[in-house]
Amino acid sequence: MQRFTEGFRGYAIALAVCLAIAGLILLGAPKGDREHIPAVDYTIDAANARNTASYQVWVPSAVPEGWVPTSSRLVTRQGTVTWRLGFATASRSHAMLAQSDEKPLADFVDRMANTERVEGTQQIDGVAWERRYRPDKNQRTLVRVLDDSVVMVTGQADWTELAQLAATLRPQPSPSATPTS
Incomplete structure (x- = not known):
């Protein structure tokens, strides 16, 4: 037995046994071939926004196929209600729905879009949305x-994906707001 614990040959055999055991462990370990993006349930924030906002809250009627809601944050401060809902899109870009009654509305829009520059409009379901683009951040915004209030869809997603999210938005009944179209 002493022959296997001394010299290069013993070392090589011990190394081979260790590598074989490690190989067996790696072969038997489960492999995560699928991407996993944790999803959040935003329905509570949507209900709270609807119940506390003095304006008409807009919520996606259905999350577009392949999209994952990744964040939801409702902030109420000094009578202002702001709701942000983030998504990983089907192409794994980022898109966010943001809505608020923060005054002045233009300041909120400029801050969320990271630009004051309007580049035109885009028709989505018969409604004109303002388009903004900030090239250095690769950020597109529909306003x-x-x-x-203001409803925005913004992020690094392309215009088609942002329009896809905007098209799903539906006004929610509110105890304190009247519908706006």
């Missing part, structure tokens, strides 16, 4: 200014 819909309503009477008392």
